[in-house]
Amino acid sequence: MLDDGGDATARAARAGVGWLADLQNRDGGVPTFCRGWGRLPFDRSSPDLTAHALLAWHRWRAVGDSTLRRRTARAIARAADYLVHSQRADGAWIPLWFGNEFAEDQVNPVYGTGRVLAALAELPEGRGPRLAAATAAGARFLLACRQTDGAWGAEAGVAPSVEETAVATDALAKLLACGRPAGMDAELRAAVAGGLGWLAERTEGGTRFDASPIGLY
Secondary structure (H helix, E strand, O other): OOOOOOOOOOOOHHHHHHHHHHHOOOOOEEOOOOOOOOOOOHHOHHHHHHHHHHHHHOOOOOOOOOOHHHHHHHHHHHHHHHHHHHOOOOOEEOOOEEEEEOOOOHHHHHHHHHHHHHHOOOOOOOOOOHHHHHHHHHHHHHHOOOOOOOOOOOOOOOOOHHHHHHHHHHHHHHHHHHOOOOOHHHHHHHHHHHHHHHHHHHHHOOOOOOOOOOOOO
């Protein structure tokens, strides 16, 4: 997020916050670029896009007048409810435009879950027990998908990649930093350390990054 850069920054932030609120679907989720009935890919709500919007609203929640701030607060609450309802029974969130050709149905639950958890980690505590439970379930899902060498693929049993390992490690590190979910610090710390170690080795100390096709359109 930009620091206060004056009137131009404030105007841009107000416009962006309002545009995202206009885009929000009836179910509380956020689509790619077109609000609609959820029957087409580009007007369908998705957890990863909703997480991005939720994080933007949270970071800019104080911008604008009281009317815009109230609208932003409502958008945040509706987005959080959508994330609770869109979570799979196993704790995963499925992204819209990101997949993995080697996973079942070519979906990428590790990517989607990582993106959602990274956003939820920035929200303050006290947003309700349902969101706390969803966060814990998402963290357990990522931990269950972690492979013996410390890396992640799209789901358990799928070959790992730099991208998926980075997303999962980042999400768990952010949860660890904010102390959530309660009672999982040791597991999170071990998973983050393992992910970082695998990334350091696979990228040859951050000097080589072999790309994997995880953005499927």
